[in-house]
Amino acid sequence: MKLLTVAGPPSSGKTAVILKALGWLRDEGLKVGVVKFDCLASRDGDIFKAHGFPVITGTSANFCPDHYFITNIEDCAAWGAEQGLDLLVSESAGLCNRCAPHIQGFYAVCVLDNLAGVDTPRKIGPMLKTADLVIITKGDIVSQAEREVFAFRVRKVNARAHILFVNGITGQGSWEVSRLWKDAPEEAPLTGGRLRFSVPSSVCSYCFGEVNIGEAFQRGMVRKIRIQDAASAPN
Amino acid sequence: MESDLPLTDPACAEFLRTNHLPPPGGHATLEAYWHHLPWDQRENGAWTLEALRAELAACLDPSRKTKAPLVLQTLEIFHGRDKTGAPEAHDLCLLPGDVICIVGPTGSGKSRFLADIECLAQGDTPTGRTVRINGQPPVPELRFSVESKIVAQISQNMNFVMDLSVSEFLEMHAESRALASPQTALQRVLEAAVGMAGEPFGPETPLTQLSGGQSRALMIADAAFLSPKPVVLIDEIENAGVDRLRALELFVEKEKIVLLSTHDPLLALSGTRRLVIAGGAVRDVITPSAQERKACRELASIDKALGQLRERIRRGDRLDELERIIS
Numbered sequence: 251m252k253l254l255t256v257a258g259p260p261s262s263g264k265t266a267v268i269l270k271a272l273g274w275l276r277d278e279g280l281k282v283g284v285v286k287f288d289c290l291a292s293r294d295g296d297i298f299k300a301h302g303f304p305v306i307t308g309t310s311a312n313f314c315p316d317h318y319f320i321t322n323i324e325d326c327a328a329w330g331a332e333q334g335l336d337l338l339v340s341e342s343a344g345l346c347n348r349c350a351p352h353i354q355g356f357y358a359v360c361v362l363d364n365l366a367g368v369d370t371p372r373k374i375g376p377m378l379k380t381a382d383l384v385i386i387t388k389g390d391i392v393s394q395a396e397r398e399v400f401a402f403r404v405r406k407v408n409a410r411a412h413i414l415f416v417n418g419i420t421g422q423g424s425w426e427v428s429r430l431w432k433d434a435p436e437e438a439p440l441t442g443g444r445l446r447f448s449v450p451s452s453v454c455s456y457c458f459g460e461v462n463i464g465e466a467f468q469r470g471m472v473r474k475i476r477i478q479d480a481a482s483a484p485n
Numbered sequence: 486m487e488s489d490l491p492l493t494d495p496a497c498a499e500f501l502r503t504n505h506l507p508p509p510g511g512h513a514t515l516e517a518y519w520h521h522l523p524w525d526q527r528e529n530g531a532w533t534l535e536a537l538r539a540e541l542a543a544c545l546d547p548s549r550k551t552k553a554p555l556v557l558q559t560l561e562i563f564h565g566r567d568k569t570g571a572p573e574a575h576d577l578c579l580l581p582g583d584v585i586c587i588v589g590p591t592g593s594g595k596s597r598f599l600a601d602i603e604c605l606a607q608g609d610t611p612t613g614r615t616v617r618i619n620g621q622p623p624v625p626e627l628r629f630s631v632e633s634k635i636v637a638q639i640s641q642n643m644n645f646v647m648d649l650s651v652s653e654f655l656e657m658h659a660e661s662r663a664l665a666s667p668q669t670a671l672q673r674v675l676e677a678a679v680g681m682a683g684e685p686f687g688p689e690t691p692l693t694q695l696s697g698g699q700s701r702a703l704m705i706a707d708a709a710f711l712s713p714k715p716v717v718l719i720d721e722i723e724n725a726g727v728d729r730l731r732a733l734e735l736f737v738e739k740e741k742i743v744l745l746s747t748h749d750p751l752l753a754l755s756g757t758r759r760l761v762i763a764g765g766a767v768r769d770v771i772t773p774s775a776q777e778r779k780a781c782r783e784l785a786s787i788d789k790a791l792g793q794l795r796e797r798i799r800r801g802d803r804l805d806e807l808e809r810i811i812s
Contacts, residue, residue: 365646368657372503380536386631392646393700394637394714395658395707401631402661406503409543413631420596426604426629447533 252337252434253327255351257377258361260343263387265294266418267361267427268339269301274428276303280336285326287342287351289315294341304333312459315342316349316449323353324440337431350377352446357434360411363388364400371403376447378404381411383430385423389415489514496544506532515541555627555635557581557715558619560742562602565614567766568594573614575767577760581715581740584733586753589762595746598762599718602744603636604628612765637714639704641721645692651675651703652688658711670710677735678706681728683796698726709735716742722752728792730755730785751788754781 258264265286272282283304286294295307306329310318319342330338342351352358360381362370365388371378378384384404389397401413412430416423455469490497492509501508506526512518519527519534527533559580564573579585587595594612601614605623608615616623618635627633647654655674659667671688679685682702686695695703701722708717717736722729722745729752736743745752753759754777761769773781797804 368647376536379540389638390640391642391644393643393704393707394639394712395654395704396645396647397631398712399657399661405632406500409500409540409546412629414629415631415634422596422600422603425600425610430629447536 251331251335251437253437254339254357254359254431254434255353256339256341256359256361257351258343259347262361262363263418264341264361265297267385267387267416267424268341270418270421270424271427271431272303274425275337275432281334282337283330283333283335285338285340287315287319316351319351327440347374347377349449350380350447352380354444354446355435355438357382359383359385361385361387364392364397368399368403371407379408380446381408384408384411384413385416385427386413387416387418390417490541490545492518494545497541500541500544555715557635560716561617563615565612567764573766575770579742581742582737584737584743584745584756586756586759587744587746587762588748588753588759593762594765595762597765599744635714636716636718637708637712638718639708643704645695645700647692649692650688651690651692654692658707662711662713674706674710678703681705681731683726701727705732705735709739716744718744720746751784
């Protein structure tokens with residue numbers, strides 16, 4: 251079984267793109283399924299079910315979704331194998347764009363949308379930088395020139411990836427995506443495998459549910475803005 | 486031992502700059518450079534030594550450098566199947582400067598036909614069509630990366646969303662093309678766009694304040710002069726307040742292949758050919774007849790007259806004499 255990680259900001263079109271690309275693969279007789287990681291209750295699981303794809307949904311609730319992903323992906327992959335899937339897509343929305351669910355040896359996909367603005371590629375960390383395929387959505391509502399500039403900016407932070415435009419509504423471009431997914435590397439062992447990039451080490455009192463503001467309540471790793479330096483910095 | 490990367494290579498320097506990393510300085514190896522980076526700079530940029538090495542190596546890969554855009558001489562589309570599985574009757578060969586109008590009701594297969602060209606189908610899409618570029622099947626890279634895609638698209642639903650002035654935006658697009666004289670190109674786009682739009686606008690106008698017609702005119706001029714794509718796909722530009730015939734002329738002058746999905750009689754008769762799509766296949770290929778050409782010239786003068794009336798309405802004129810002319 252092939253396992254793919256698909257990551258991207260909330261509402262960038264991940265679910266729509268996955269539905270279209272998996273549709274092509276299913277038409278060819280492949281058994282495909284989805285594991286959807288979300289931080290709050292999501293209806294996306296129902297959408298995949300309605301289209302007849304086997305799906306499990308994991309809700310990270312008060313856990314960081316990326317940490318939650320790492321601690322659960324092995325079990326989810328085992329579920330996929332039990333279902334006899336040829337290809338399992340793991341879909342997760344990052345919260346702060348700091349982390350990435352991408353794993354070494356597994357095909358990694360990042361979904362961004364054209365409406366996010368041309369400076370977005372620079373603001374997104376390893377989720378974009380370590381991806382093998384970058385999918386840019388919502389190109390049908392911005393100009394050709396803006397699409398070209400956006401892709402150029404993505405290329406500046408990831409020189410290696412394939413970049414494709416996909417229309418999540420009509421499915422234009424999703425056929426190309428399905429070809430690349432079909433050629434994704436075969437299963438590698440997950441246990442003992444490595445993430446492409448570390449997720450943050452910081453643990454502060456707010457991670458444990460603290461709601462009070464003030465230095466007296468701040469325990470663990472605390473990072474403060476050096477106001478003097480920040481105010482006098484050139485940018 | 487892996488040979489070390491030339492950190493001072495312009496491509497590497499540019500990569501470090503865009504990623505907010507310090508210039509290489511005197512470090513002999515990437516490893517030395519890495520060890521001198523402050524930890525929070527590595528952390529904030531989400532870098533590891535291996536990741537940085539891989540990215541820099543990719544920047545230096547000659548196959549990734551900006552290539553000269555493909556010079557398209559012929560675009561051939563070999564027949565596939567219709568919705569019943571019967572073979573399509575027509576093979577097509579499109580040349581630079583061709584304006585091909587695509588006609589047919591919703592659901593007839595127009596979108597699929599255009600998508601086959603967009604993805605350079607190789608008998609592997611539902612229609613079974615095959616596309617060849619300059620007589621050859623395309624290399625896989627042409628199909629799977631936006632930079633090498635050959636089709637630019639303009640549709641009625643597209644808007645500018647960037648919060649920039651016209652000139653800032655055009656500069657940004659020109660920069661992404663690494664043009665020799667961006668200012669000249671910028672000037673040309675602006676002149677052509679203003680020439681097509683009903684109302685003038687300047688380089689300082691914010692993109693988001695352009696009217697529908699001005700936006701469309703700018704998109705068309707930009708696609709003609711600044712986009713490297715040799716094929717332009719236009720979906721319904723009627724009623725946009727743009728000089729449509731001038732727009733077509735512009736693409737023809739720039740030797741683009743234009744695929745126009747339209748039922749506007751003026752545009753449909755202005756094309757070099759009309760493809761009639763029905764039941765998922767190209768059912769007919771019509772070359773405009775002499776009568777159609779003549780009718781087209783008359784339609785053009787009606788269109789021009791309507792444009793002048795629109796201009797007078799805009800100025801606040803009364804059109805009392807119009808009643809006499811029409812009746």
